[in-house]
Amino acid sequence: MEFATVLKWGHVAVWLIVVSLIVFVQLCLGAGRLWLAWTACGLRTFALLLNFLTGQNLNYREITHLVPVRFLGESVAAAKGVPNPWMLVGQLSLVVWLVFTIDAIITTWRRGDRERALAVGGSIVFFALVSSIQAPLVLWGIIQMPLSASLFFTGLVTVMGYELSSESVRASQLDRKLQESEAGLHEIEERMRLAVESADFGIWIRDLVQDEIWATDKWRALFGFSDTERLKLDKILERIHAEDQDKFRSVLEAARSEGSYEAEFRVVLPTGKVRWIGSHGRGEFDGTGKLILVRGVSHDITARRQAEEETQNSRREIAHIGRVSLMGQLASALAHEINQPLGAILRNAEAAELYLQNGSPDLEEIRAIFADIRKDGQRAGSVIDRMRALLKRQNLDKRLIDVSQIVGEVVVLVHSDVTARHVKFEVAVADRLPPVCGDAVHLQQVLLNLFGNAMDALDEAKTGDRRVSVTASLDGPQTIEIAVSDSGCGIPADKLQHIFDPFFTTKPKGMGMGLPISRTIIGAHGGRLWAENRPDGGASFRFTLPITEGSTAK
Amino acid sequence: MNETAPIVHVVDDDASFLTAISRLLRANGFSVKTYSSAHEFLAQREADTPGCVLADLRMPQMSGLDLQTALAQTPNPLPILFLTGHGDIPSTVRAMRDGAEDFLEKTAPKKKLLDAVTRALARDSREREARARRCELRARLDTLTEREFEVLAHVVRGQLNKQIAGDLGIHERTVKLHRTAITTKLKVQSVAELTRLTQEAGIFPGPVRTFPKGQ
Numbered sequence: 001m002e003f004a005t006v007l008k009w010g011h012v013a014v015w016l017i018v019v020s021l022i023v024f025v026q027l028c029l030g031a032g033r034l035w036l037a038w039t040a041c042g043l044r045t046f047a048l049l050l051n052f053l054t055g056q057n058l059n060y061r062e063i064t065h066l067v068p069v070r071f072l073g074e075s076v077a078a079a080k081g082v083p084n085p086w087m088l089v090g091q092l093s094l095v096v097w098l099v100f101t102i103d104a105i106i107t108t109w110r111r112g113d114r115e116r117a118l119a120v121g122g123s124i125v126f127f128a129l130v131s132s133i134q135a136p137l138v139l140w141g142i143i144q145m146p147l148s149a150s151l152f153f154t155g156l157v158t159v160m161g162y163e164l165s166s167e168s169v170r171a172s173q174l175d176r177k178l179q180e181s182e183a184g185l186h187e188i189e190e191r192m193r194l195a196v197e198s199a200d201f202g203i204w205i206r207d208l209v210q211d212e213i214w215a216t217d218k219w220r221a222l223f224g225f226s227d228t229e230r231l232k233l234d235k236i237l238e239r240i241h242a243e244d245q246d247k248f249r250s251v252l253e254a255a256r257s258e259g260s261y262e263a264e265f266r267v268v269l270p271t272g273k274v275r276w277i278g279s280h281g282r283g284e285f286d287g288t289g290k291l292i293l294v295r296g297v298s299h300d301i302t303a304r305r306q307a308e309e310e311t312q313n314s315r316r317e318i319a320h321i322g323r324v325s326l327m328g329q330l331a332s333a334l335a336h337e338i339n340q341p342l343g344a345i346l347r348n349a350e351a352a353e354l355y356l357q358n359g360s361p362d363l364e365e366i367r368a369i370f371a372d373i374r375k376d377g378q379r380a381g382s383v384i385d386r387m388r389a390l391l392k393r394q395n396l397d398k399r400l401i402d403v404s405q406i407v408g409e410v411v412v413l414v415h416s417d418v419t420a421r422h423v424k425f426e427v428a429v430a431d432r433l434p435p436v437c438g439d440a441v442h443l444q445q446v447l448l449n450l451f452g453n454a455m456d457a458l459d460e461a462k463t464g465d466r467r468v469s470v471t472a473s474l475d476g477p478q479t480i481e482i483a484v485s486d487s488g489c490g491i492p493a494d495k496l497q498h499i500f501d502p503f504f505t506t507k508p509k510g511m512g513m514g515l516p517i518s519r520t521i522i523g524a525h526g527g528r529l530w531a532e533n534r535p536d537g538g539a540s541f542r543f544t545l546p547i548t549e550g551s552t553a554k
Numbered sequence: 555m556n557e558t559a560p561i562v563h564v565v566d567d568d569a570s571f572l573t574a575i576s577r578l579l580r581a582n583g584f585s586v587k588t589y590s591s592a593h594e595f596l597a598q599r600e601a602d603t604p605g606c607v608l609a610d611l612r613m614p615q616m617s618g619l620d621l622q623t624a625l626a627q628t629p630n631p632l633p634i635l636f637l638t639g640h641g642d643i644p645s646t647v648r649a650m651r652d653g654a655e656d657f658l659e660k661t662a663p664k665k666k667l668l669d670a671v672t673r674a675l676a677r678d679s680r681e682r683e684a685r686a687r688r689c690e691l692r693a694r695l696d697t698l699t700e701r702e703f704e705v706l707a708h709v710v711r712g713q714l715n716k717q718i719a720g721d722l723g724i725h726e727r728t729v730k731l732h733r734t735a736i737t738t739k740l741k742v743q744s745v746a747e748l749t750r751l752t753q754e755a756g757i758f759p760g761p762v763r764t765f766p767k768g769q
Contacts, residue, residue, distance in 0.1 A: 336612065336639035343639070343660025344574040350664045351577035369577065376570055 003079050004056035004063045011051040011058050011090075017156075018044045018097055021124060024160060025104050028120055028167070031111070032104035040100050043093030050086040058087050059135070083140055094132035101125055116163070123159035199299065204281075206233070206294045219298055222277060224269035241266035241274065255283040256291045264301060276305040337383045341376035348373050398525075401440050403472050403480055403545070404429040410447040411470070414455075418468070421455055426469035433472060433480055436545040442521045443545075446529070449514040450484040450541045456507060457488030457539060478547050479527075485540040490533040499531060518543075560675045561605035563632070565589045565621065567613045571660060575608070575637075582668055592616035592624070602630045604682055606655065606674035611638035611645055619645065622652055630685070633674040691755035697739045705732040710749045 022037045047058060055061035063081035105121030108114075137143045196203060202219025206212075213231035220227060223239050240248045244265035254261040262280040269275060281296025352369045355361045407429055418425045447470075454468040467487040475481035491499060498504045500515050515529075522529040522543045529543035562584045566572045569590065576586040585605075589595040592609065593616055607625065611618040618636050625631045633655040638645070646657050655677060656670040698706065701722075708718040715733070719726040742748050 339639035339660050340568050340571055343637075344568070344571040346661055346664075347571070347574035347578045351574065351581045354578070354581035365577075369574075372570060372573060376574075379570070 003066060004060060007059055007079070008051060008057035011048055014090075015044050015048045018093065021156070021160075022097065022100065025101055025120065025124065028163065029104050029108045029113070029116065031107035032100050036096060036100035036103060040093055040097040043089060043096055047086070047090035047093050050084075050089055054086050055082075055084040058084055058090055060084055087136065091132050091136060094128055098125060098128045098132070101128065119159060120163055123156055127156045202298045204231075204296050204298065206296075207292070208294070209292050222275065222298055222300055223267055224271070239267045239269070241268055251279070255281060255294050259283050259285070261296075264305070274302075275300060276302040334383070338380055341380040341383070344376045345373050345380075348376070397439050397441075398437050399440070400435040401438055401443070402435055403433050403482065406440055406443055407447065407470055407472055407482070410444050410451065413444075413448065414451050417455065421459070422466060423455055423458060424467045426467065427471075428469065429472040430474060433474065434547045436480060436525075436547055438525045438545060439521075443525070446518040446521050446543070447482075447484070449518050453514065453541070454484055454486035454488070454539075457486045461488035475544060479544045480547060481542060481544050483540055483542040485534060485538055487538045490537060490539045491531060496531060496533070500529075558603060559585050560678065561585045561587050561603060562608060562671055562675070563587050563589065563595055563599070563605055564608045565592055565595045565613070565618075566608075566610040566637070567591060568610065571610075578664070578667075579671065584671065592618070592621035595621070596624060601628075604675070604678055605632055606671065606678050607632050607634045608637055608671065609634060611636050611649070611657075619648060619652075622649065622654060626652070630682075633677045633681070635670055635674050688755055691751055692757070694740050695752075695755055695757060698736060702732050702736050702739070705729060706736050706748070706752070709733065709736070709745060710752050712745075 019041055022032075022040055026032050026034075026037060051058035056063060060079060061082040061084045063079045065080050067080050068075045101121055101124050105117045105125070108117035108121065134143075195201075196216070196218070200218065202216050202222045204213060204215035204219045207214070213233065213236070215223075215225075215231060217227050220229070220231075223236065225231060225235075237245065237248065247263060248265050251261045251263040251265075254263075260280070260282045264276060264278050267275050267277055277298050278301040279296055279298040281294055283291045284293040284295070286292050348369045352366050352373075355366055355369075407427065411425065411427055414425075451468065451470070458466045458468070465487050469485050470482070471485075472480060472482045495504075495506065499506075500519050515531075519529045522545070526546045527544040529541065531539060531541050534540050562579050564572055564576055564579070564586060566575075566588075567590055572588045572590065576588050579586045587598075589598065592613060595607070595609075607621070609618040609621050616624075618634075618638075622634050625634060634653075635655045636649050636657045637660050638657070639660055649657055655674040658667060658670060695703075704722060705718060708721060713721070715726050715729045719729045722729070737743070737748070740748065740751060742751060
């Protein structure tokens, strides 16, 4: 009787184990069909009900006696009696459970998690199979051994325990990694922020799904938006310079069609200020290839663009100066050379015209005329070619030169002029100036030009004190500054900004080319030439020459 | 005096232009002779044929301006017209001051060129006539005796017979005789005519100076 009761309550444990194993498989492997799980649980619950309602327990309708059975070398008691036919319900639940588990294993196996599928699933299947086969065999007296499902379950629990503990170890490892990566993420974020701040980048993201635009404060500042203003595409478009609107739109298109874009355009700030923006970014697409997000970086390139423009302007000016100064010398020769063949062509054509007006023109003569015209046309062309070859720009011949020597040589050159004009000439060149890299002849031309201007200024001023001074000294560690000053009446304020313009001159016979050419020469040496009025009267022209920098520039 | 048609002498070292301009001038009915240098022209020139010179300003060895100077020293200078590829102001000024007919660029309009040539030939014809007349007058003057010439010089200065007689230390009647001989030889009727003739011939005041005042 007691044995029957133990067996009866034992089925509660079996129910618990089966249900919990189903839950375990479901959670641990994340696989298995739900309807199979529910069926197995339902059948097992039904079996538990039958366990209490029919016979002494699910296994025996009635236990008649206990017989000693040899099991694992020990003598244990095994029940003997009438088996309960409802036991099959229990076995059926085990079969369904088995099917559910195998199904879960297959899914897991296919997913690639083979080790776990074998360990968890395999053990469950093995024990479920063994226990569901052993019970009927024992009960119907086919084999002599005790009902020992619990023994098999012990093995199952061991496997589960192993699996669970390794899971928890893995979980804790993951947790640690997560913490580490979070710290790393924070670090990356900080670095990113630092980089963005120092690079003066503004970042923006346009979400096309939500139709929202998000941007950093820096970006807002670049485009002249306040920190709180809601950003809209049309509002941004309003800020784009009218001439760059089309370019900006095509950029939006490029992000859509090519996935990335790069562009430079101008924005007009509410204050009216124009700012050049360099921008590049990438689009993000959903599964169907629809653009859903665009991320971009913008930065202020105004300074660079201005520098580029200045370079271009000065290049243009240099080209112009080169052209006009050479033209001054060559224009006459060119016109003469060109007018010879042109004159011949003209006269020949005029003669041919007259011949043709004649009733019976001399075709032989006209043919000769045309041959001559062609020859002279070619001659005119070759004159142009020759001139073009002459006009090719000559490079500076840069060497290491001593500033004091250059100044000294030019002072000697102007000596007679200085004496004739009754000018007091003062030279103050600092001792031991480092050498500069430059073209001595060009630099001497600059000095000659400045000395000439200074002495002309004295003639115009007609003051009693006629002094011209030249000084050369270090201006910082990298630069030598040379100044040519006079005691004339200085440069009128309205002319000061024009004296370096080509063709601007205040002298009756001046070409207006001396100062612009001088400035070009100094610029080509990596220096700067400028003019100022001295506080005690007179003008001062100063230029700098780099000591090391520019010494390698060609 | 030679009655041949006037010739346009073109002097230019640029053979191509030389051919072209002579074609144009010939097509316009001018007689043209071409020379590749000023020396060649001066050597080949036939004395006293009517015409004009068209010369390039810039030529090696002898320039157009040098040619102008050389031509002016001959007894029969031709009007000179300068052509240049590109004229600079100093050359132009010098050429015009020294009596150049015109100064044209080689690409100058046809009309301007042809007008200038026509003008130069007209001027040559005018000057040639003046020269011929002067020649003829001089020939007449050459028939005068030395004494008659002396008397003529005094007459054209407006002196009376008495003054002339005093100056030359001869009789007033002798002066009258000389005057009659002069008017006969020079085929003139009045003193006014006589004065005009001497001026045309260009002999006075030059020869007059040979008689110092107060003598």
